[in-house]
């Protein structure tokens with residue numbers, strides 16, 4: 001499929017890296033592609049970033065038939081621009097698509113178009129180390145109808161946002177409220193897909209936690225309200241008795257790319273890793289026995305987010321004296337060094353946007 005490119009005639013001024021937050025500023029261009037059952041995915045094009053119109057009856061606005069993903073591009077010290085594990089992100093986009101009855105994208109073709117988009121807006125990839133370009137591929141149902149059924153037509157678009165350093169003053173361990181009332185997802189539901197409904201489901205709990213002084217919530221399973229699932233919109237890891245423990249991918253948890261990268265790194269260092277169900281009571285017991293030494297979340301935005309406190313039913317579980325633990329620091333340093341092109345990439349995770 002040919003990729004049509006229409007360059008902007010009015011490039012936007014850039015914001016200094018020090019003033020970048022997360023997701024407020026967008027680059028000059030976006031990638032678009034449309035789907036009809038008759039032609040499949042067609043009309044791949046890059047256009048100036050800007051609004052597009054939808055009829056008020058459009059399915060996505062009523063029933064949320066939509067999926068997205070989130071990945072990053074980094075500028076290396078040698079001024080190359082690289083994507084972190086884009087194939088795995090596109091594969092996950094297609095896994096989400098299957099759950100939402102959305103036709104799959106051609107992953108190879110989409111990666112090529114994405115590289116072209118990043119090449120075109122390459123000046124938007126921040127030069128300050130630890131800043132990056134966040135890339136948001138999104139796919140929405142576009143039939144204008146109120147019937148509850150999968151859409152016939154779809155639009156895929158990719159927008160990009162330069163984002164600031166997540167930890168400009170170093171790691172900030174966070175306080176987390178263990179959520180025992182609201183649930184994010186249940187097995188058999190949408191939890192394993194990256195779809196807006198999961199984020200809508202999380203908002204009220206997160207707001208109530210924030211009002212009580214917590215950064216995020218720790219989600220428990222939707223049936224027993226006992227087994228640990230995720231932390232905010234990140235996967236979660238515990239260091240218990242010198243073992244790295246994380247909940248298994250049992251259908252209600254997102255298969256995080258950072259989660260997989262952490263597991264791969266840990267294996268390569270000979271660290272024991274267990275993907276197993278773990279109850280909040282197990283965490284309390286491990287803490288009581290002095291065996292719970294570190295807790296951290298993993299995700300594309302922060303990479304690693306150390307947890308210093310879990311608050312459950314009126315009881316504060318303080319982790320590692322509220323300090324960042326050595327495993328957390330080692331994993332963060334190793335992963336970001338690969339992403340930022342500072343150390344070699346033995347796993348083949350980095351994909352340059354340079355034309356081969």
Ligand SMILES: Cc1ncc(COP(=O)(O)O)c(C=O)c1O
Nearest residue numbers: 233234235254256257258299300
């Ligand atoms: C619900 C949820 N869990 C986990 C993650 C972490 O996934 P990744 O490491 O691929 O960013 C994310 C972010 O994408 C998320 O939204």
